[in-house]
Structure formats: C-alpha cells, structure tokens
Amino acid sequence: MHEKSRHRVGFLVWNKFQFIQIQNILKKLPEATLIIWIKNELSLKTFRNFGYEYFNIRYVSTSNFKSLDLDFDMIIAQNRQPRGINFKSTKYVMFQYSMAKDLTAYNIRWDLYDFGLVYGRYSSEKLAERCTVFKVGNPRFADYFTGNLDSEVLGFIRNKLDPKKKTIAYLPTWGDLASRELFGQIEGRLRENYNIIEKTHHLSDTGVEINSEYTNLDERFLQFVDDSLYILACADVVLSDYSGVIFDALYTGKPVVLLRDKSIEVNQHKKVSPDSIEILKSDLIGPVVYSSNDLVREIQNQLLKNHKYIEYNSKLVEECFEYKENSVTKVIESLNKILDNDIKNERLNIEKKRDINFEYHSVAKVTPQMNTMKSIRIIKNSLFKIRYAIFKVVVVTLSSSLFPKRHARKVLSLEESILSTHNYFKIIAIILDRSPFQKQISRTILSLDGSSLSGKRLFADLLIEIFYRRQCYTEVVSVYKKQKVNSKLYSASLIKSLVKTDELTYLGFEIEKYLSDTSNVGANLFHVYETAMASVNYPNENRARLRNERIVNPDTKYAVQEAWQGILINNGYLWKIEELEIQGLLTKNVSERIGELKIFQGDLLPYSVIAGLNNCRTLSEKKIVKGVRHLAYNELAERFVVELNIPVSFFFFQNDENTKSVRRDLIQFYIHLIEYFVEHEIPFMPILQFGWNVSPLNRDNYVLSHHTRGGGDKHFHIKTSAVKGFVSFDSDGFAGWASIAKDNLHCRERIEGISSTLSEKTWETAFYTIIAKNSSKYSQPEHEESGYTFKYVFLPLQIAVDLVASLSYITGSDLASFLVEKFAGSEYKVVIKRHPLCRSNETKELLEKLSDEDHVIISKNSVHELIKNASLVVTVNSGVGMEAILHLKNVIITGRADYFYGATLVNSIWDLEKYLDSSDWKKKNDVQLKKFIHFYFNDFLIDVNSGKEVSERIRKIGL
Known part of the structure; x- marks a missing residue:
C-alpha cells in the first residue's frame, strides 16, 4: 500500500482542519483519493478552488453520500456518516482529531465505525469496548518532529516578532468555553512585554486565521498550511482553555497555561465534564488561571527553564501519544492490516448499526436532562429561575433522587414576599418535614425532642441554610448576572442577602460530602462539627483538615446532640442555643463551651447574639442599636446606619494559641468600635459575616467588615495586621488590596512631608515594643542574641494558598528555587x-529538596533573630516583610503588599535577577524607611488596645 495501493482508499474531509490532519498520510499514498464532502457553505467556500498535484480528488454531496459504498474498500474519516446511511461493504475507519472534550471526542459515534486510529494509550483505553483501535501517534506533526517545516513560512512569522521578547501563542477553543473575553482584559498589558500570536478555533465565529498582525501571508498559507505547527514552533509558551491544542503543545514540548472562566459549570456542560482529560488532569498540564491578574505571574513561571510541570508533562505525553517521527508509517501499517483482514473484527450488523445511529442522533440533539435544564434557562420569568435554584439546592443537598411533585409545587409556588427574605428557609423546612428523604436525616436527632417536629425543622433549616450559602447563592447570582435583572423588580433584601456568594464558609469545604450521605448522618455529624475550623490553609491534607481537637466522643449517649449543637454555635445561632438551654436540652460539654465563649467574646457577646438574630430577619425587622436602645430598622429616623459585620470565626472553639491571640485582638477592636458607636449614639446593625464577600443592605449605609475588599467609598475593611496588636483599617481592602499597596502621589507626598524627628520617635517606640520583645503575629521561639554570623539572604515563606498569595508575580516556591540557584557558589x-x-x-517536599544544598538553611528560629543579621530579606508579600522594615532592612517583594512604599517590588524573575546583579540592594536609606513606618502606623494601622485611636479613625471617615 505504501507505494502502490491495490485497494481503493479514500480520506473523507469537509473542513480545513480535517484536511490538515491527514495531508501527510496522503503524500505517502499517491493512489488514495481525497473525498471532499460539500457538507455546508463553509466546506464549499474552503475547497472551491482547491487543487493539489499530489491528490486524487472526489467531491461528494450529502444527497449522494451513499454512492461511496462499494466504490471504496475503505474510507478514513473524522466524522460520522450522514443520518440514515450505513455502509454495507466499505470499511469505515475513524481517525482521531482531538484529545480534548471527552464527551464529544469519545461519544457514541465510535460505535458506528469498524475501526479506529487513535493517538495513544489514553484514547485506546477509552475506546477499548467500543471499537477496534490502533495506536499511531499524531501524523499531523510528522514535519515538525523531522525538521521539515517550511523555512519560508517560519522565517516570515519570526521576522514579525520582536526577538527581545518571549512569544505567547494564544490558541483558544470555540463557543462558550472560549476564554477570549478574559484574555481581552489583559491582552494590552501582555503585549508590552511579549509577542502574541493569536489563532482562533476553526469553528469559531471569527474564522480561521492568525491574529491580524501576522496575516500578511500568501493565500496558500492562509488556506492549507498547518499554521498551528508554525505557531507552536515560534512559541515559548502556549495559552489556551479547553482546546485540544493543549495536548498539541505538550506533544511539541511547549509549556502551557490554562485560562478558564470560573463560572462555567462543567457538570452540566454538553461538551466537557469533570472526567474530560483537560479538566481531570489539569494538574499535569499547567497552572489553571481564572483571572487576568494571575495570568502574568503564571506565564512567567511557565517560562522558567525548569518549571514545575516539566515531569508531569512528559508523563502525560507518554500516556496520550504513542509515536512521534514515525507516526505516518504507523498509520499506513495499521491501514494495511485492516485491508488485508489481519485484524479480526466483529462488525455490527446493519440493524444494530441503524439502532445506534438513531440513538446517536437522539443523544446528539439533546438529552432529557439537558432539555430540562435548557428549558429552565430560557424561561423569561427570572423569579421562577430563583425558585428553581432553591428547589435544586434542596434536592442536591439531601442527595435525593425523589422529590415528590406536591412538595416541588409548594417550593416553586412560594410568594415573592417570602423569597425576598431569609424566612423562606423555614418555609422549605416545614415542607421538608413532610418529605420522605428529609426524615432519613431528622431521624438522627429525634433525641432532642422526640415528641415534636421542632427539632426536625431546626435541623432542616440549618442544613438548607448551610448549603444555600455554598450553592444557591452562586445559582441566583448567576441568574442575576446573565439576565441583568432590574433590582427594582424585587425587594432590595433579596439581592442584599447574597452577600455570602460563592466564597467558602467556615463550615469547611467537605461539609457537602459529609452530610450528603443520608445513610450515615449520625457519624458524619461529628466530622461536620470538627471541621468547623476548616481552612484553605490545608489543601493537601484533606481539604477540610481538622484544626479542632476531637471534643465530641461518638460513643457517648449525647454525641449527636453535642455535634449538632456545636454546629449551631459555630454559625452564631446563639439564640437557638439559648432556647435549648431554657428547655434543659444543652449537654454538659456544650454548656461548658458556651461559658468559654462568653469569656472569650466578653463585651461583644450581646451584639453577637443580635447579629445572629438579624441574619434571620427581614430588613425591616432587623434590630438596630442606637445608644442603649434597640430599634427595628423601619423605626429608625436616620438616613443611614453602620452595618457591622461580625465574623462567625469569633464563635469557634480556639485550641490554638496563635489563632486565639489573633481573634482576641480583633474582638478587642470590635468592642472599641461598639463603645464609640454607643457613646455617640451612632445607629449600627450587627450582622453575621460568613464569607469574604460582603455587600451593603442599603447603599446609604456605612459598612465595616473583616478580611474583605472593594465595595465603595463607605465600605471599610478590617484585618489583623502583620504587626501584633494592630489591625489595618482601609477603604480599599487589606494587605495587597489596600489603598497604600499601589503607587499614588498622595501617599508619596504624605510620606515625604513627615518630619525626621517625628518618624524617629515612632520607629523607636516600634523597636522597643515589638522588636526588642520578640513580638510577632504568631508566637516565636526564644530570641537568641547571637544569631547567624555568616552572610545570608532571608526568605520567609507564606501559606501557599493564602488569599494574598494570588497577588504574587513570582510564587514562593519559584522564588525559593531561584534564590537557591542564584546564590549557589x-x-x-x-x-x-x-x-x-x-x-x-508540596512546600514540605520543596524544602526537603532544597535543604540538600550546602548553602541552604531551613530555620525555625524567631523571625526577628533571622531578620536582624540578614543582608537582605526577600519575600512574596509576607507580613514578615513589614517586620523586616521595622529592622530597617532592605526588603524585596514579588507581590503586592501594604508595605509597598518601604520595599522594592519586582514582578518577574528577570527583573529580580537584574536587581540582584546590581548593587542597589546593598544601599540603605534609614531616614526614608522611618518616615514610611510612621505613615504606616498612623495612617493605616490602629492599635486594638487604644480606644482613643479607634475613635479618632472612625471620626476621620465621617462617623
């Protein structure tokens, strides 16, 4: 067959991409026929003036497609036959065209083929029971691996590129999975430092072409040269989303960054699913980026010579692709075996193939589930969408496949007045009392009060509320964003109640997993209780790692009661605890914990109770504190109130002294805030804060919240500072989101205007109260006066998944690896x-690896001791950087930080290397550092123990 085939072999294509896939094979089979299927207007336009000296060409329309049967012994194609056509004599061979999107790449159409040609082991295993397949690699890349790419085309593209810049190839997919909108947000910024070649997907609306900046090529190139190969050859890094080009890039040894829209629900998408290889194995491909802010950093990381995905990439390529240079030969060998009947294959009979064909078309149109979801999405009544979201979250929450229609109707018929308040939780809870699946759960807490339904209602209420915060908010917010709903259509409180949107709750990431198993609720409740302190700080040791000691014994008589009551406490349901206490239903352990909580919260406790109650009231019913009076919101004469968000973390059992100390400082600050409000009769509304997104209930109100950012001129953000005993108080946010974390003339003028005498006094106070006392946000080992005597650079690491780490231009792990390599020798x-x-x-493994180097020391000493004798301190944006400034050290940061004016910011490895090669980092300016320290303590931080400082800062914001 290689030289002269005695068989009539045809290669079927209908678009440019399919032709490019098989053109290298055609060149080796001069007697084979290229069958061009004029399927639609695109195929007609593409192949209208097509002519290649190497190929025999036959055009076929859909109406005469059946004529191919008997005219060919074998047809190799990349798509199914038209509906209703099943070849009786011709062998139909499927040729794989993409690795991505498993739902479409490995769907039922493979059952319609006699044989298949696939890239490698992964695809072969996917189709093991569907079709007889041969692993052949990807023949499209033959010229790439053999060095036979057209030098003229390569030269043309390279001449268009700035040789001083690295080149990004942006190759997105098509349709709603495409990342073009996200890319557009940062494209201009990237072009300042990189060459960018953009090629749209061949099925996208914008057509097939390289970005207009690079399209001055001849007609031949634009039409039938495999431009992707040339782009990959010129690229230093590939940026994509869900496209199959991801694996093309890895196949050619190019690093990849994945830019994706976080709002895409892969569980319900018609093209992708969580099992699709580009999603399932994202951690082997490259970093996944959901925002333009993170993209620059990850591109820089992937451009490192030894980026962290190299080993993973090679293993994935080995799994996905069997051959490289000899792929064309393997294809021809496989086709010869098929033609010579060397492979036994039980072909499906005509009837069975007809049935599968019919089934394929039915599935291809829409599945019943997709049809239902589509109907829901296109309903114009947005209120119904919100009702459906609530209905859905109840079903998902309780893992039920059965939701009786009579109950569904009740949920969906809730009045708008109920939906627009927090009270609909209780309405749904009442409905659930009469539903079969709810009883499986409520049965486990009958010991609370076996003679009534109150316990069941309370528990159902709690479950729904928990999951509402995690799932339903996302659903409803999505509806509002997509439909651009006029807020006047609904009561304001409905929208404002979405403040805990899709951020994590303090109940932990895996609460859904724990509580969804209705057959084991009793035991799982203990996990829920014990993971109440779950944090993103522990991504690799169970996403909901236990940070509490096991304070519930599952074997005790009242274990379930204690677990359930513990959940109520951790969520600020103190008024419900009080109800149980009055009824004598509190267990001994919980009673003791309430006692500890009262001591821990101190004077804040009464306002915490009000906050919890306010979260279950409508806006007009919420309690406002004005002086010594408590008023309903609708009774208040003032135009505004202060919405004081109290974090639910204040209710957690604290068994860690570091955490307890931080919480204690925050509570002390809140107490001083309340004292000021009460003294000056400023009306304020205590409400519970469950997540990191907070929106005002009324736009005229002032909002004070913890660990938040953004929100407008009247929204102020509180966060414990890197300096122990202080909190930051800022209108933009905390840490790298704060107003002082970016360069602006006002701040610079303010710092320059500070007198040296004043700044010297501030620094001396900070030195003796913080440095001399070895004081830090987290407790430190005893200060050893001697310290290290050799020259060294100090790198304090951070929690890898800390929120502020997202503001890094160079990550902590990459920074550590670079510094170790830079200072070697x-x-x-x-x-x-x-x-x-x-x-x-991951951090543990990195440090173990780096510690093998002779010039590397992994230390557990006090940060103040390590800073004191360091020649330089380098960090991403750790709070230790600010402590180093107090030591008057030169500090380099590789991420945005609130001590920006006291440090040197570098935003790439290359800039960092350039700076270290200069002598600038050895120069000091103590006078300027002291001026910044004065500014930092007086304009940004507040002493939590100083009621006077709190009052002065609150007055400055107009209260």
Whole structure:
C-alpha cells in the first residue's frame, strides 16, 4: 500500500482542519483519493478552488453520500456518516482529531465505525469496548518532529516578532468555553512585554486565521498550511482553555497555561465534564488561571527553564501519544492490516448499526436532562429561575433522587414576599418535614425532642441554610448576572442577602460530602462539627483538615446532640442555643463551651447574639442599636446606619494559641468600635459575616467588615495586621488590596512631608515594643542574641494558598528555587523559614529538596533573630516583610503588599535577577524607611488596645 495501493482508499474531509490532519498520510499514498464532502457553505467556500498535484480528488454531496459504498474498500474519516446511511461493504475507519472534550471526542459515534486510529494509550483505553483501535501517534506533526517545516513560512512569522521578547501563542477553543473575553482584559498589558500570536478555533465565529498582525501571508498559507505547527514552533509558551491544542503543545514540548472562566459549570456542560482529560488532569498540564491578574505571574513561571510541570508533562505525553517521527508509517501499517483482514473484527450488523445511529442522533440533539435544564434557562420569568435554584439546592443537598411533585409545587409556588427574605428557609423546612428523604436525616436527632417536629425543622433549616450559602447563592447570582435583572423588580433584601456568594464558609469545604450521605448522618455529624475550623490553609491534607481537637466522643449517649449543637454555635445561632438551654436540652460539654465563649467574646457577646438574630430577619425587622436602645430598622429616623459585620470565626472553639491571640485582638477592636458607636449614639446593625464577600443592605449605609475588599467609598475593611496588636483599617481592602499597596502621589507626598524627628520617635517606640520583645503575629521561639554570623539572604515563606498569595508575580516556591540557584557558589547563604501554619505537602517536599544544598538553611528560629543579621530579606508579600522594615532592612517583594512604599517590588524573575546583579540592594536609606513606618502606623494601622485611636479613625471617615 505504501507505494502502490491495490485497494481503493479514500480520506473523507469537509473542513480545513480535517484536511490538515491527514495531508501527510496522503503524500505517502499517491493512489488514495481525497473525498471532499460539500457538507455546508463553509466546506464549499474552503475547497472551491482547491487543487493539489499530489491528490486524487472526489467531491461528494450529502444527497449522494451513499454512492461511496462499494466504490471504496475503505474510507478514513473524522466524522460520522450522514443520518440514515450505513455502509454495507466499505470499511469505515475513524481517525482521531482531538484529545480534548471527552464527551464529544469519545461519544457514541465510535460505535458506528469498524475501526479506529487513535493517538495513544489514553484514547485506546477509552475506546477499548467500543471499537477496534490502533495506536499511531499524531501524523499531523510528522514535519515538525523531522525538521521539515517550511523555512519560508517560519522565517516570515519570526521576522514579525520582536526577538527581545518571549512569544505567547494564544490558541483558544470555540463557543462558550472560549476564554477570549478574559484574555481581552489583559491582552494590552501582555503585549508590552511579549509577542502574541493569536489563532482562533476553526469553528469559531471569527474564522480561521492568525491574529491580524501576522496575516500578511500568501493565500496558500492562509488556506492549507498547518499554521498551528508554525505557531507552536515560534512559541515559548502556549495559552489556551479547553482546546485540544493543549495536548498539541505538550506533544511539541511547549509549556502551557490554562485560562478558564470560573463560572462555567462543567457538570452540566454538553461538551466537557469533570472526567474530560483537560479538566481531570489539569494538574499535569499547567497552572489553571481564572483571572487576568494571575495570568502574568503564571506565564512567567511557565517560562522558567525548569518549571514545575516539566515531569508531569512528559508523563502525560507518554500516556496520550504513542509515536512521534514515525507516526505516518504507523498509520499506513495499521491501514494495511485492516485491508488485508489481519485484524479480526466483529462488525455490527446493519440493524444494530441503524439502532445506534438513531440513538446517536437522539443523544446528539439533546438529552432529557439537558432539555430540562435548557428549558429552565430560557424561561423569561427570572423569579421562577430563583425558585428553581432553591428547589435544586434542596434536592442536591439531601442527595435525593425523589422529590415528590406536591412538595416541588409548594417550593416553586412560594410568594415573592417570602423569597425576598431569609424566612423562606423555614418555609422549605416545614415542607421538608413532610418529605420522605428529609426524615432519613431528622431521624438522627429525634433525641432532642422526640415528641415534636421542632427539632426536625431546626435541623432542616440549618442544613438548607448551610448549603444555600455554598450553592444557591452562586445559582441566583448567576441568574442575576446573565439576565441583568432590574433590582427594582424585587425587594432590595433579596439581592442584599447574597452577600455570602460563592466564597467558602467556615463550615469547611467537605461539609457537602459529609452530610450528603443520608445513610450515615449520625457519624458524619461529628466530622461536620470538627471541621468547623476548616481552612484553605490545608489543601493537601484533606481539604477540610481538622484544626479542632476531637471534643465530641461518638460513643457517648449525647454525641449527636453535642455535634449538632456545636454546629449551631459555630454559625452564631446563639439564640437557638439559648432556647435549648431554657428547655434543659444543652449537654454538659456544650454548656461548658458556651461559658468559654462568653469569656472569650466578653463585651461583644450581646451584639453577637443580635447579629445572629438579624441574619434571620427581614430588613425591616432587623434590630438596630442606637445608644442603649434597640430599634427595628423601619423605626429608625436616620438616613443611614453602620452595618457591622461580625465574623462567625469569633464563635469557634480556639485550641490554638496563635489563632486565639489573633481573634482576641480583633474582638478587642470590635468592642472599641461598639463603645464609640454607643457613646455617640451612632445607629449600627450587627450582622453575621460568613464569607469574604460582603455587600451593603442599603447603599446609604456605612459598612465595616473583616478580611474583605472593594465595595465603595463607605465600605471599610478590617484585618489583623502583620504587626501584633494592630489591625489595618482601609477603604480599599487589606494587605495587597489596600489603598497604600499601589503607587499614588498622595501617599508619596504624605510620606515625604513627615518630619525626621517625628518618624524617629515612632520607629523607636516600634523597636522597643515589638522588636526588642520578640513580638510577632504568631508566637516565636526564644530570641537568641547571637544569631547567624555568616552572610545570608532571608526568605520567609507564606501559606501557599493564602488569599494574598494570588497577588504574587513570582510564587514562593519559584522564588525559593531561584534564590537557591542564584546564590549557589557565592558568599551568601539562603536561610528559609516556613510559615508556622503551613501544612502543604508540596512546600514540605520543596524544602526537603532544597535543604540538600550546602548553602541552604531551613530555620525555625524567631523571625526577628533571622531578620536582624540578614543582608537582605526577600519575600512574596509576607507580613514578615513589614517586620523586616521595622529592622530597617532592605526588603524585596514579588507581590503586592501594604508595605509597598518601604520595599522594592519586582514582578518577574528577570527583573529580580537584574536587581540582584546590581548593587542597589546593598544601599540603605534609614531616614526614608522611618518616615514610611510612621505613615504606616498612623495612617493605616490602629492599635486594638487604644480606644482613643479607634475613635479618632472612625471620626476621620465621617462617623
């Protein structure tokens, strides 16, 4: 067959991409026929003036497609036959065209083929029971791997590129999975430092072409040269989303960054699913980026010579592709075996193939589930969508496949007045009392009060409320965003109640997993209770790692009661606890814990109770504190109130002294805030804060919230500072989101205007109260006066998944690897300290690897001791950087930080290397650093123990 085939072989294509896939094979089979299927207007336009000296060409329309049967012994194609056509004599061979989107790449159409040609082991295993397949690699890349790409075309593209810049190839998929909108947000910024070649998908609305900046090529190139190969050859890094080009890039050894829209629900998408290889194995491909802010950093990381995905990439390529240079030969060998009947294959009979064909078309149109979801999405009545979202979250929450229609109707018929308040939880809870699946759960808490339904209602209420915060908010917010709903259509409180949108709750990531198993609720409740302190700080040791001691014994008589009551406490349901206490239903352990909580919260406790109650009231019913009076919101004469968000973390059992100390500082600050409000009769509304997204209930109100950012001129953000005993108070946010974390003339003028005498006094106070006392946000080992005597650079690491880490231009792990390599063989050692709360296995493995180097020391000493004798401190944006500034050290940061004016910011490895190669980092300006320290303490931080400082800052914002 290689030289002269005695068989009549045809290669069927209907678009440019399919032709490019098989053109290398055709060149080796001069007697084979290229069958061009004029399927639609696109195929007609593409192949209208097509002519190649190497190929025999036959055109076929859909109406005469059946004529191919008997005219060919074998047809190799990349798509199914038209509906209703099943070849009786011709062998139909499927040729794989993409690795991505498993739902479409490996769907039922493979059952319609006699044989298949696939890239490698992964695809072969996917189709093991569907079709007889041969692993042949990807023949499209033959010229790439053999060095036979057209030098003229390569030269043309390279001449268009700036040789001083790295090149990004942006190759997105098509349709709603495409990332073009996200890319557009940062394209201009990227072009400043990179060459960008953009090629749209061949099925996208914008057509097939390289970005207009690179399209001055001849007609031949634009039409039938495999431009992707040339783009990959010129690229240093590939940026994509869900496209099959991801695997093309890995096949050619190019690093990949995945840019994806976080709002896409892969569980319900018609093209992709969580099992699709591009999603399932994302961690082997490259970093997944959901925002333009993170993209620059990840591109820089992937451009490193030894980026962290190299080993993973090679293993994935080995799994996906069997051959490289000899792929065309393997294809021809496989086709010969098929034609010579060397492979036994039980062909499906005509009847069975007809049935499968019919089934395929039915599935291809729409599945019943997709049809239902589609109907829901296109309903114009947005209120019904919200009702459906609530109905859906109840079903999902309780893992039920059965939701009786009579109950569904009740949920969906709730009045708008109920939906627009928090009270519909209770309405649904009442409905659930009479539903079969709810009883499976409520049965486990009958010991609370076996003679009534109140316990069941309370528990159902709690479950729905928990899951509402995690799932339903996302659903409803999505509806509002997509439909651009006029807020006047609904009561304001409905929209405002979405403040805990899709951020994590303090109940932990895996609460859904624990509580969804209705057959084991009793035991799982203990896990729910014990993971109430779950945190993103522990991604690699169970996403909901236990940070509490096991304070519930599952074997005791009242274990379930204690677990359930513990959940109520952790969520600020103190008024419900009080109801149980009055009824004598509190267990001994919980009573003791309430006692500890009262001591821990101190004067804040009465307002915490009001906050919890307010979260279950309509806006007009919420309680406002004005002086010593408590009023309903609709009774208030003032135009505004202060919405005081109290974090639910204040209710957690604290068994860690570091955490307890931080919480204590925050509570003390809140108490001073309340004292000021009460003294000056400023009306304020205590409400519970469950997540990191907070929106005002009324736009005229002032809002004070913890660990938040953004929100407008009247929204102020509170966060414990890197300096122990202080909190930051800022209108933009905290840490790298704060107003002082970016360059602006006002701040610079303010710093320059501070007198040296005043700044010297502020620094001396900070030195003796913080440095001299070895004081830090987290407790430190005893201060050893001697310290290290050799020259070294100090790198304090952070928690890898800490929220502020997203503001890094160079990650902590990449920074550590670079510094170790940079100072190898120099007079400087590298001293690294791990964050005391870091539990990342990845960080642990990195430090174990780096510690093998002679010039690297992994230290557990006090940060003040390590800073004191360091020649330089380098960090991403750790709070230790600010402590180093108090030591008057030169500090380099590789991410946005609130001590920006006291440090040197670098935003790439290359800039960092350039800076270290200069002598600038050895120069000091103590006068300027002291001026910044004065500014930082007086304009940004507040002493939590100083009621006077709190009052002065609150007055400055107009209260």
